[in-house]
Amino acid sequence: MTRARRMTLLVTGGAGYVGSVCAARLVEAGHEVVVLDDLRTGHEDAIPHRARFVRGDVAEAGPLLAEGFDGVLHFAARSLVGESMTDPQRYWWGNVVASVQLLDAMTEHGIPRLVFSSTAATYGEPESVPITEDDPTRPTNPYGATKLAIDHAISSYAAAHGIAAVSLRYFNVAGAFGRHGERHTVETHLIPLVLQVALDRRDKITIFGDDWPTADGTCVRDYIHVTDLADAHELALDRAEPGRHKVYNLGNGTGFSVREVLETCREVTGHPIPAEVAGRRPGDPAVLIASSERARTDLGWKPERAELRTIVADAWDFARRTG
Numbered sequence: 001m002t003r004a005r006r007m008t009l010l011v012t013g014g015a016g017y018v019g020s021v022c023a024a025r026l027v028e029a030g031h032e033v034v035v036l037d038d039l040r041t042g043h044e045d046a047i048p049h050r051a052r053f054v055r056g057d058v059a060e061a062g063p064l065l066a067e068g069f070d071g072v073l074h075f076a077a078r079s080l081v082g083e084s085m086t087d088p089q090r091y092w093w094g095n096v097v098a099s100v101q102l103l104d105a106m107t108e109h110g111i112p113r114l115v116f117s118s119t120a121a122t123y124g125e126p127e128s129v130p131i132t133e134d135d136p137t138r139p140t141n142p143y144g145a146t147k148l149a150i151d152h153a154i155s156s157y158a159a160a161h162g163i164a165a166v167s168l169r170y171f172n173v174a175g176a177f178g179r180h181g182e183r184h185t186v187e188t189h190l191i192p193l194v195l196q197v198a199l200d201r202r203d204k205i206t207i208f209g210d211d212w213p214t215a216d217g218t219c220v221r222d223y224i225h226v227t228d229l230a231d232a233h234e235l236a237l238d239r240a241e242p243g244r245h246k247v248y249n250l251g252n253g254t255g256f257s258v259r260e261v262l263e264t265c266r267e268v269t270g271h272p273i274p275a276e277v278a279g280r281r282p283g284d285p286a287v288l289i290a291s292s293e294r295a296r297t298d299l300g301w302k303p304e305r306a307e308l309r310t311i312v313a314d315a316w317d318f319a320r321r322t323g
């Protein structure tokens with residue numbers, strides 16, 4: 001994707017999974033990218049070579065923003081649902097307070113654009129699927145609650161201070177972009193865990209419940225390729241309007257059960273991937289599927305790697321590369 005105008009952009013969390021992929025794509029599109037990351041969960045070697053790296057905390061972005069930027073892409077966050085239940089303070093301070101400090105600094109230094117990583121977790125247990133942006137937001141864990149709180153803060157800062165803001169609510173992000181992929185120290189996500197089994201780094205995968213009200217009894221999720229997600233960020237930067245805060249769901253609109261994901265991973269890797277069924281994981285909704293009609297219509301977003309097989313194949317290439 002190409003843009004007419006080269007922008008200078010601050011990418012918070014640009015050493016993390018989604019942040020590093022987006023930073024890499026922005027660099028490729030010709031933008032000048034500065035990555036701000038404290039490396040608490042990110043990896044320095046994931047930062048694109050042509051981006052400038054500043055190690056630091058989002059809450060202290062002020063002096064950096066004083067240099068002048070066309071926009072901020074704010075990925076840096078605590079993002080483990082389970083941890084958010086046991087250590088909520090990390091989420092309220094690390095996500096909400098730090099983001100409000102970032103908004104203050106953006107306001108002080110007149111930074112005109114913001115694209116924020118929001119999440120499907122802001123909706124909680126949906127009444128119906130696919131989920132639209134107008135559906136009720138009733139998060140079932142502190143992680144989702146903190147992301148929703150930031151969305152509210154962004155709305156008021158955009159209205160009061162003229163920031164052109166977009167929140168992108170990711171559903172289940174997977175896949176990789178070359179050397180940029182998912183490698184969390186504490187891994188909780190289905191596809192990377194399954195691929196660890198295929199690499200013989202774990203014996204088996206645990207299926208969290210097969211008594212859900214779904215066709216095969218396992219939870220259903222909407223998987224989106226990380227590069228399609230990155231494309232949406234570029235479009236959002238382009239289409240953001242001063243004084244407005246727009247919210248878009250990002251998914252493919254198709255759900256796959258845990259068993260279907262396992263089957264696809266077996267096909268892609270050629271590994272039998274043993275699985276055992278355990279109890280449900282607290283806080284898991286049965287089905288999460290996005291309606292991304294608004295992103296398609298308003299942003300002109302069109303996912304190019306929507307097939308689950310493609311998503312898994314790219315994640316597998318990355319997993320084998322990083323071992």
Ligand code: UFG
Nearest residue numbers: 119120121172188189190193206207208219221258281284
């Ligand atoms: N699962 C298993 N076994 C595992 C890991 C996951 O059966 O070892 C299941 C989960 O129960 C769930 C599905 O696989 O049904 C997907 O789980 P992930 O942990 O990969 O993803 P989540 O759907 O829990 O998480 C995603 C985003 C979060 C967001 C959440 C909203 O990654 O950021 O949706 O519910 F908060």
